[in-house]
Amino acid sequence: MHVFLCGPVHIGKSTAIQKAIQQLSLKYPIQLGGFITYPGLTPDLDIYISPAWESKKYHLENRVAKRNRVSSSPFPQVFDTLGVSILEQSKTYKKNLLCMDELGFFEKEAYQFQKAVLQCLEEETPILGAVKEAPIPWLDSIKEHPNVELISISLENRDRIPAMIVDILEPSLKKGYSK
Numbered sequence: 001m002h003v004f005l006c007g008p009v010h011i012g013k014s015t016a017i018q019k020a021i022q023q024l025s026l027k028y029p030i031q032l033g034g035f036i037t038y039p040g041l042t043p044d045l046d047i048y049i050s051p052a053w054e055s056k057k058y059h060l061e062n063r064v065a066k067r068n069r070v071s072s073s074p075f076p077q078v079f080d081t082l083g084v085s086i087l088e089q090s091k092t093y094k095k096n097l098l099c100m101d102e103l104g105f106f107e108k109e110a111y112q113f114q115k116a117v118l119q120c121l122e123e124e125t126p127i128l129g130a131v132k133e134a135p136i137p138w139l140d141s142i143k144e145h146p147n148v149e150l151i152s153i154s155l156e157n158r159d160r161i162p163a164m165i166v167d168i169l170e171p172s173l174k175k176g177y178s179k
Contacts, residue, residue: 002127003168004100004142005161007153013130016158017101020128020165024097028173033095034127035086037064037102045069047106049078051086052099065106072106079110087116090125096173100129105136114138121145126172128165 005013014036024030032052040046040058047065050057061082065074090098098120107113118141120127131139131150143150149168153161 001168001172002121002129002145002148003151003165004103004127004148005130005151005153006133006143007158008133011153011155012158012161013153014101016153016161016165017099017128017130019162020169021097021099023162023166024169024173027170028096030097030173031093031095032097032099033087033090033093033125034098034100034129035083036099037104037106039067047072049083049086051089052101053095074106074109076107076110076113079107079113083107083110083113084116087120091123096125097169098125098127098129100127102130102132103139103142104132105134105139108136108138117142118145121147124172126169128169 005016007013021030021032034052035049036052037047037049038056040048045067046063047067048058048062049064050062063075064078065072100117131142142148151161151164
């Protein structure tokens with residue numbers, strides 16, 4: 001089973017993901033795979049991507065979008081190269097939980113990356129991610145995927161979300177350790 005959070009910007013999706021990973025790490029030896037996307041350090045508004053198991057990098061080769069206060073320009077080729085490489089490394093090194101924080105509109109022309117993400121949804125390794133609310137066909141294919149439990153996060157429920165995630169993902173992690 002895979003869990004994706006969906007909700008407004010700055011509602012706490014990434015925070016809930018990190019708290020759930022911390023709680024799961026107390027019970028299981030988590031080998032985290034996947035990726036995180038994140039804004040640059042002030043005043044840098046650009047968006048970057050790094051493997052979830054490494055510290056954040058603010059290098060040009062990690063930049064997936066250039067932003068200013070009024071517009072943004074995505075770099076789909078970075079998703080199609082670095083993003084795909086991160087997902088492939090996650091499989092090669094047999095990570096037991098994939099993080100995909102966050103999937104959105106910057107990837108809408110990164111077709112190789114989209115294909116790699118959708119392939120991960122067909123596999124057994126549990127995924128914990130966040131997806132933008134925007135009605136974009138490639139995001140809708142994640143939200144509507146039969147292996148995905150989509151959780152809407154709000155101000156009212158965000159404190160309960162990490163425990164919900166743990167309850168959903170724990171059977172998959174437990175199954176992985178009973179083999």
